[in-house]
Amino acid sequence: MLTLTGLFVFSACKNGMKQNSGILNNQSAAQKVYVAPGEHDEYYAFFSGGFSGQVSVYGLPSGRLLKIIPVFSVDAEKGYGFNEETKPMLNTSFGFVPWDDAHHPELSQTNGIPDGRWLFINGNNTPRIAKLDLSTFETTEIIEIPNSGGNHSSPFTTENSEYVVAGTRFSVPFPQKDVAIGSYKDNFKGALSFIKLDEDGHMDIAFQVLVPGYDYDLAHSGKGKSHGWTFFTTYNSEQSHTLKEINASQNDKDFIAAVNWKKAEEYLAQGKAQDYPTEYLINRYDEHSHTSTSITRNSVKVLIPEECPGLIYYLPTPKSPHGVDVDPTGEYIVGNGKLSADLTVHSFDKMMTAIANEAFEETIDGIPVLKFEEVLAGTVSSGGLGPLHTEFDADGNAYTTFFISSEVVKWKVGSWEVLDRAPCYYSVGHLMIPGGDSKKPWGKYLVALNKITKDRYLPTGPEMNHSAQLYDISGDKMEMLLDFPTVGEPHYGQGIAADVIKNRSKKIYPLNDNTHPHNIKSEAEARVERDGDVVRIYMTSIRSHFAPDNIEGIKVGDKVYVHLTNLEQDWDTPHGLSIMGARNAELLVMPGQTETLYWEPQKPGVYPFYCTDFCSALHQEMQGYIRVSEATSDIKLSWSLGESI
Amino acid sequence: MVETAEEPEDPMANKGIGPVSEVTLGAEIDEAMAAEGKSIFETMCAACHKIDEKFIGPSPKGILKRRSPEWVMNMILNPEQMIKEDPVAKALFIEFNMSPMANQNLTEDQARKVLEYFRTLE
Amino acid sequence: MRRRINYLMLIASLLLVLLFVFPLWRITLTAPQYPDGISMFIWINKITGDNEYTLQNINILNHYVGMQYIVPESIPELTYFPYIILFMTAAGVAVAFTNNKKLIGTWLVTMLILGILGIYDFYLWEYDYGHNLSDKAPIKVPGMAYQPPLLGTKMLLNFKADSYPHWGGAVLGLSIILSYVALIKSRFSHEKS
Numbered sequence: 012m013l014t015l016t017g018l019f020v021f022s023a024c025k026n027g028m029k030q031n032s033g034i035l036n037n038q039s040a041a042q043k044v045y046v047a048p049g050e051h052d053e054y055y056a057f058f059s060g061g062f063s064g065q066v067s068v069y070g071l072p073s074g075r076l077l078k079i080i081p082v083f084s085v086d087a088e089k090g091y092g093f094n095e096e097t098k099p100m101l102n103t104s105f106g107f108v109p110w111d112d113a114h115h116p117e118l119s120q121t122n123g124i125p126d127g128r129w130l131f132i133n134g135n136n137t138p139r140i141a142k143l144d145l146s147t148f149e150t151t152e153i154i155e156i157p158n159s160g161g162n163h164s165s166p167f168t169t170e171n172s173e174y175v176v177a178g179t180r181f182s183v184p185f186p187q188k189d190v191a192i193g194s195y196k197d198n199f200k201g202a203l204s205f206i207k208l209d210e211d212g213h214m215d216i217a218f219q220v221l222v223p224g225y226d227y228d229l230a231h232s233g234k235g236k237s238h239g240w241t242f243f244t245t246y247n248s249e250q251s252h253t254l255k256e257i258n259a260s261q262n263d264k265d266f267i268a269a270v271n272w273k274k275a276e277e278y279l280a281q282g283k284a285q286d287y288p289t290e291y292l293i294n295r296y297d298e299h300s301h302t303s304t305s306i307t308r309n310s311v312k313v314l315i316p317e318e319c320p321g322l323i324y325y326l327p328t329p330k331s332p333h334g335v336d337v338d339p340t341g342e343y344i345v346g347n348g349k350l351s352a353d354l355t356v357h358s359f360d361k362m363m364t365a366i367a368n369e370a371f372e373e374t375i376d377g378i379p380v381l382k383f384e385e386v387l388a389g390t391v392s393s394g395g396l397g398p399l400h401t402e403f404d405a406d407g408n409a410y411t412t413f414f415i416s417s418e419v420v421k422w423k424v425g426s427w428e429v430l431d432r433a434p435c436y437y438s439v440g441h442l443m444i445p446g447g448d449s450k451k452p453w454g455k456y457l458v459a460l461n462k463i464t465k466d467r468y469l470p471t472g473p474e475m476n477h478s479a480q481l482y483d484i485s486g487d488k489m490e491m492l493l494d495f496p497t498v499g500e501p502h503y504g505q506g507i508a509a510d511v512i513k514n515r516s517k518k519i520y521p522l523n524d525n526t527h528p529h530n531i532k533s534e535a536e537a538r539v540e541r542d543g544d545v546v547r548i549y550m551t552s553i554r555s556h557f558a559p560d561n562i563e564g565i566k567v568g569d570k571v572y573v574h575l576t577n578l579e580q581d582w583d584t585p586h587g588l589s590i591m592g593a594r595n596a597e598l599l600v601m602p603g604q605t606e607t608l609y610w611e612p613q614k615p616g617v618y619p620f621y622c623t624d625f626c627s628a629l630h631q632e633m634q635g636y637i638r639v640s641e642a643t644s645d646i647k648l649s650w651s652l653g654e655s656i
Numbered sequence: 657m658v659e660t661a662e663e664p665e666d667p668m669a670n671k672g673i674g675p676v677s678e679v680t681l682g683a684e685i686d687e688a689m690a691a692e693g694k695s696i697f698e699t700m701c702a703a704c705h706k707i708d709e710k711f712i713g714p715s716p717k718g719i720l721k722r723r724s725p726e727w728v729m730n731m732i733l734n735p736e737q738m739i740k741e742d743p744v745a746k747a748l749f750i751e752f753n754m755s756p757m758a759n760q761n762l763t764e765d766q767a768r769k770v771l772e773y774f775r776t777l778e
Numbered sequence: 779m780r781r782r783i784n785y786l787m788l789i790a791s792l793l794l795v796l797l798f799v800f801p802l803w804r805i806t807l808t809a810p811q812y813p814d815g816i817s818m819f820i821w822i823n824k825i826t827g828d829n830e831y832t833l834q835n836i837n838i839l840n841h842y843v844g845m846q847y848i849v850p851e852s853i854p855e856l857t858y859f860p861y862i863i864l865f866m867t868a869a870g871v872a873v874a875f876t877n878n879k880k881l882i883g884t885w886l887v888t889m890l891i892l893g894i895l896g897i898y899d900f901y902l903w904e905y906d907y908g909h910n911l912s913d914k915a916p917i918k919v920p921g922m923a924y925q926p927p928l929l930g931t932k933m934l935l936n937f938k939a940d941s942y943p944h945w946g947g948a949v950l951g952l953s954i955i956l957s958y959v960a961l962i963k964s965r966f967s968h969e970k971s
């Protein structure tokens with residue numbers, strides 16, 4: 012009886028709340044996103060930086076920016092790509108590439124559920140995939156993808172992160188060669204790459220599938236019953252190579268490619284793969300030596316569909332599909348046909364039956380095209396325009412973004428009926444629901460990642476930061492709670508319950524585990540060594556001094572390496588280092604870490620150096636001098652701390 | 657019923673949606689104005705419109721036989737609203753694979769000059 | 779009169795072994811920048827922190843106000859106290875077997891004196907650390923000393939210092955109380971027989 016009354020009162024309240032509008036509604040929205048000072052958010056959200064090349068980390072529901080993690084772009088703030096330790100991370104077969112276009116963050120999964128170990132993200136321009144370690148929030152590995160151009164359908168993971176995938180958005184000559192662009196149809200091919208993670212989490216390319224020269228746009232892997240398959244959307248099945256905005260939009264239908272990677276493993280074991288000579292790099296950062304190294308690979312295994320029946324099928328899908336999204340059960344494969352009003356949903360079961368019955372329309376380069384009607388599960392007639400991406404909640408609902416009509420539409424998986432719609436400001440691209448592309452979505456919130464900002468915030472000149480909107484999706488109707496600017500251009504995002512990551516987060520790097528080849532573990536070892544014109548300064552930092560802090564005997568033209576070890580072992584006590592006139596960024600060294608600043612002194616003089624991260628009450632005193640003499644001088648190399656040289 | 661009601665009977669009577677409600681065309685083409693209009697068109701519009709063929713957008717050739725001068729100016733000055741709300745512009749937008757007509761922020765005076773230039777393309 | 783083992787006394791003396799398992803005292807420093815606090819544990823034979831870097835972190839903080847570094851190796855008490863405790867354990871066991879009230883009394887009084895001396899010694903060290911400041915200290919607050927409280931809570935600039943006995947301290951107290959009960963009991967049983 013008591014519970015009944017309780018329930019009644021509760022639902023009465025809920026109804027009461029729903030009816031509120033205007034100011035009252037704003038107040039309840041404000042309450043829902045209010046995270047009191049000192050309290051923590053419920054979810055971590057990871058957004059790609061797009062053309063910033065980085066990843067930004069936000070807390071939800073507050074929309075607080077927690078961190079920007081440098082990935083594909085040099086970052087003077089953290090010295091990433093500037094210090095000697097991280098420079099190799101940006102190496103490619105083209106040499107050092109200091110920027111990329113970062114699109115799709117993807118959390119590693121265990122049993123189809125985000126597990127908080129790693130975050131993967133693709134570099135679109137010079138095809139690469141990065142792996143970030145979520146115990147340190149650092150980029151720890153970057154692998155280059157050969158035979159690819161515009162690495163867009165990437166790095167979507169399989170259920171246990173057996174693989175992350177990479178499909179080429181711009182088909183290119185395979186292998187690369189100097190040919191006429193007009194010979195596109197003859198020479199250009201697509202590559203669908205499967206990057207395997209070994210037991211230590213290291214990435215390497217297991218195999219590539221050679222496919223027709225279309226544009227492979229997005230991907231998602233199967234889950235549950237469809238585990239073992241990965242789906243890629245294609246457009247430009249017209250195979251045009253100029254004025255694509257018109258020429259690649261002529262066919263009524265393009266395809267979703269379904270790759271059976273378990274079958275691929277069998278073919279690989281049978282030795283069916285061909286070795287193609289190529290060149291790609293793997294850059295790995297080691298948390299103990301605090302340094303990164305590049306490994307070069309010179310060939311890649313390629314599977315050719317004609318020789319591997321059952322490896323890959325095409326599912327016809329209307330109007331240049333963009334996102335392909337698999338529902339939490341693994342049964343439905345949603346094709347978001349970006350030039351249409353409707354969504355096409357394919358059924359995995361029907362696909363398997365069609366394959367068994369050989370219900371093929373035709374075969375393209377050894378790839379059977381399944382009959383459209385045989386795989387179609389249903390169509391969502393949304394009334395919106397330009398569907399791009401779909402994510403799911405825990406209650407069997409799907410949410411699709413519409414770029415042109417600038418809205419999110421909620422619909423029921425299975426009955427395809429439209430349940431609700433909410434406007435976005437403006438022109439939404441991807442959306443993110445915590446766990447929304449996994450087997451077990453957390454649901455609760457939805458973030459719309461918008462492409463156009465215009466008047467949403469105070470104007471900041473011609474360029475505005477992109478905007479995001481947070482919606483509460485726990486009720487029947489979506490309710491907009493918050494509007495916040497984002498960094499760069501977030502394409503996709505991933506969300507995860509804070510607890511999964513929070514408790515694994517490291518506070519320091521233990522000094523005892525530091526194996527940097529030029530580390531020192533106490534001030535007693537601080538010293539300066541010369542070998543020809545190479546000078547190595549072995550320096551330490553601790554609140555609030557460097558050792559040594561007076562150095563003489565450096566000469567113009569020397570190649571100076573300052574190896575700074577931060578002896579601190581307390582959380583959040585980095586020290587920075589910068590030297591006047593050094594054509595370089597600063598160092599920002601975490602507790603227990605060693606980093607190296609390279610400096611070529613230009614002219615004689617005495618140059619101050621100092622700590623750049625306000626570390627203590629005596630931070631302003633954390634400074635020193637380096638004397639630089641003429642190349643011909645005979646000043647002896649000497650150093651000191653606390654006394655005159 | 658509703659759908660037919662949206663279709664204007666005579667496209668030449670449809671003035672579109674936007675700031676321009678009345679345009680008077682001179683009996684003779686004003687060559688000086690048309691020349692200015694041509695140069696505006698070449699810098700601001702030619703990336704998407706070609707005179708002799710359909711490109712990203714339609715060719716403006718003979719446009720004044722298809723559309724009222726007010727509609728054309730409103731399409732130039734207010735394309736966002738036009739492709740959303742004007743039935744003719746909306747249909748064009750779908751036909752052109754949803755690539756939107758760009759608002760190039762022309763002044764009314766500039767748009768009028770472009771219109772004069774369009775008159776020479778009969 | 780039969781000699782029976784005095785079990786209470788046996789337990790009282792064997793309890794002392796636990797001093798090698800639990801710290802005697804705990805001093806915790808908390809400040810806004812250290813929401814979890816930094817804890818230092820004083821054992822019979824060592825000084826430890828809540829993690830292996832605590833002493834370094836406390837020493838970094840201390841150097842601003844010119845306090846000496848806490849270097850456990852330089853505190854001689856930590857090397858000879860363990861022997862005293864081991865001796866008292868052995869003596870206590872022997873006394874338990876004799877079950878002689880005079881010997882029990884002597885053991886108890888010795889423990890009490892040792893305890894008081896120990897606390898006084900602890901106070902001297904605290905005084906020394908708190909007052910014996912380098913005259914080159916970067917931060918000098920006239921009249922300010924940084925001696926943590928012997929027992930209780932005290933503000934030291936921005937830090938709140940809490941100083942309380944830990945399990946080892948409790949065990950020591952329990953041992954003394956038990957030996958006192960053993961003393962009374964032994965008198966009681968003595969009179970009875």
Ligand SMILES: [Cu+2]
Binds near residue numbers: 623627633
């Ligand atoms: Cu510092």
